[in-house]
Amino acid sequence: MIPAAFEYAKASSVDEAVKLLDRLGEDAKVLAGGHSLIPLMRLRLAQPKALVDINGIKGLDHIEVKGSKLHVGALARHVQIHSSQTVKESLPILAEVAAEVGDNQVRNMGTMGGVIAHGDAAGDYPTLALMLDADIVTNKRTIPARDFFKDIFTTALAANEIVTEVVFPVANGPHKYIKFRRRLFDWAIVGAAAQKVDGHWRVGLTNVGPTPVRAKAVEDALAKGAKPEEAAQHASDGLNPAGDLRASPEYKKHLARVLTKRAIEQAQ
């Protein structure tokens, strides 16, 4: 519960942050909301030599619609996302998901960029980003979500690369995210998201593998006119989730099917 010693630097621009990361080397880490990184440091599971605090960078917490896209800045906090009228109107599922991330403390501190960059399979935004074909924008390039999440806690980001924003399509049709968990502030044991985009269902799953999952087989079955219940049977196709103390692999697969069915049925 006591982190190892580390250096600390505060950046006031993305450029400065990148320079600091370059100078401090591989063992330096970006610090955003700190609600994933600091718990790991306290348990000494992460022992970065240095932290580059990006919380002082102005203008990285924007939330705005440009054309048919919703741009969410890397430093937009969960609380901003779930209370934003723009998000509620242009991508209500994102506002609803943000409202259910962790507890008040987590929502006051945690950021869009942090969740995306952390690449936790239990994170909720990555599922939405993947199924909605969002783009992850960094100081260097734009990475489509489908190329971004590589493995557990592993993304396409380079060591000195900083997420600046995530660009989602505007979609305000029927949608539902069901997060199955024991306690209100817990991560999803399994999560299932359904969103209609241009008349077609998009379906995504949280915490059923090392990365977020897009349930293509379910989407295809629905496109062919299958009933939600039938289509949802495909939610576990190809899944090989790891078990943990809350759920066996078999139970997770079962939940993927049940929750997918419920998400589609309850979408509005």
Added chain:
Amino acid sequence: MAVSQLVGAKIHRREDPRLITGHGRYTDDLTRTGLVHLAVVRSPHAHARIKSIGVEAAKKSPGVLGVFTAQDFKDIIAGPATHPVAPVFAPDKKVNPPRYPIAREEVCYQGEPVAVVVAEQRYQAADAAQLVDVEYDPLPAVMEIEEAMKPGSPKAHTDQPDNIAWDATYVPWEATEEAFKTADVVVKQRILQRRLSPNAIESRVVMAEYDPFDKRLTMWMSTQNPHWIRLFVSGALGMGEHSVRVVSHDVGGGFGSKISPYPEDYLVPAVSKLVERPVKWTETRTEAVQNAYAGRGQIYDVEASAKKDGTLLGMRVTQLLDCGAYIGTFGAFQTCACLLAGGAYKWKAISSRSIGVLTNKITTDPYRGAGRPEATHVAERMIDLLAVELKMDPVELRRKNFPAKEEFPFTQNFGLVMDSGDYNASLDKALKLFGYDQMRREQAEARKQGKLVGIGLSTWIEICGLGPGAVTGPATGGVVLSESAQVKVHPAGGVSIYVGTHNHGQGNDTTHAQIAADALGVPIEQIDIRHGDTNEGPGFGYGTYGSRTLAVGGVAINRACAKVVEKGKKVAAHILEAAEEDIVFDQGKFHVKGAPDKSKAFGEVAFAAYGQLPAGLEQGLEAVAYFEPPNFVWPFGAHICAVEVDAETGNAQITKYVAVDDCGNIINPMIVDGQLHGGIAQSIGQALYEEMVYDQDGQLRSATFLDYTIPSMNEIPNIQLDRTITPSPTNELGVKGIGEAGTIAATAAIINAICDAVSPLGIKHVDMPATPDRLWNQIKEARK
């Protein structure tokens, strides 16, 4: 102030404003000039031999004053006497491995201390601890109770003959032969009580300052019973009790895990002696989850029999208790479940046996309820299993076998005398509050629609108020668990009361003051209640646990106040120029019998007590009382729970919860309700969420709050409370205890409701915690 004004009043807890505005002073808030910090190097293995300990790198680390291992403490801490094992209800221990505060050759649980590092700063100590290089030879770990009982299984300690800590039969099986032979129905069930982590919100903290000039030791720490700690530590460090002071003011919860001594209770003062600096150790949450003495950890194999008409006949109970790597100081206390497994019912005969088993895990010790939640769970589950077999409503089966109100004091099967009770009264009230008949009708409707809804009861009883000397003397190995209080009235009328019990969240600063305010007739604001400093108050205090604080400690206060009033009468007689026999004390005033106007207020008498008095009458107005209760007290009640189980996900949701409890006379109804809310919430934790899980090698998997899932307030349903009042004849206040009632009562109501919900699928029993994963699996199997 009238006598009846404060006792029974729903006044706010006087300690709360300070505590909830951050003005509490917990041990970690305290400091000393020149303070240094200690970190403990712990075994990562559940079982291993220590090959070598390399301390050089750690010693060179910045700020480090010293690194110490077992060898360094040899001349300072007296061996295994540091962890005494009380006889409790299993006096004949077969294997009782000696326990040292720091491992010597063999480590026997994950987290056992192997070295300590002391440094100028806490972070430096933590960094240096990482540099201590311990080489281990891993040994096979034995983790499961039944595995550990097998001949030839790995031994938790290589130098012991086997893993059987005790094997105690309370009533032999022959005694119940008749009760099973003549039975119409017999049910058998294995019931699990999984290991729980107590998780007081304040982890343990020990700060010690040894003064080499005075040869005195002061310890500030988070404990439920400072006097016991003083007894143990002074003995282990070879000091008299008079030169050791233990201070434990604000403590953020204990739940039983802060009763028995821990290694750090010896290591921190010993290091202070070695480095001649004040030393502090603050437990991290990781250490707390891993190393706080765990609760429960038991398997019950039970049989019960009855006649066709529902008359209960016999019960046979075998308790297998996971002691962990060492028997806890009060570890065998949970065997009391074997004496209480009959619950609130009349049985022809009960046989019981307890086997204590050593494994390579942290020690188990009393955890809120300690043995009584287990007993209730056994009794209430067996009643419901019988009700299913007999096709009787579980309410009727219970009623049929309650002792009637008139039968109290009622001697139960093991010879314990239940002081008072009216079990039908609390049940009736609970049924009404719950709307039992209506709820049963709704359940029938819901079942038609395929819903899994259930209703469960727990007509619990408990034994508390530890306790009468005839039982507690032998149980502790000599010390009778009476309780002490000292009342000092100062010249201007202020009253200081020193209690031997302890307050770590129970609200007794308030209830104690209520009792004293009435007994002395002074405003409550004029009374200060002090606990937790062995340099204050009577020679010994026994601490707070076992729902004893009011029923034993509260009575001691009342008696000390009575002694003060007696002395006050002598003083009043002098200043009122009347005979002592003619002085009446009423509502805070001393007056002459038949002449209420000829009176002196309490404060006037207090002042006079320090003035000129007639020969033979000493100055001062103070008294000490020790109260040894003649019997235990026996609270009881009825909890009723409704649940709905989602057949698709296995998630069980509590939809209604009603509790009608009886703890005798009430000092403060709000505090009683608060204790019940907390206890029931904790019980919901056990029933649905919590379990310490280890892997085969003895690594704790549920090591953080992510995986050790304590429910939060969001998961606690609305709890409807009511009460009946059946005063205890055991003490003059007529009070019982309520601190553990919630945890004792609730698991059975919840699990009975879940079992009822899934009974249409043919499922008879569900174990705790009834997690969605487990329930889903059971449902799936049942549907095959």
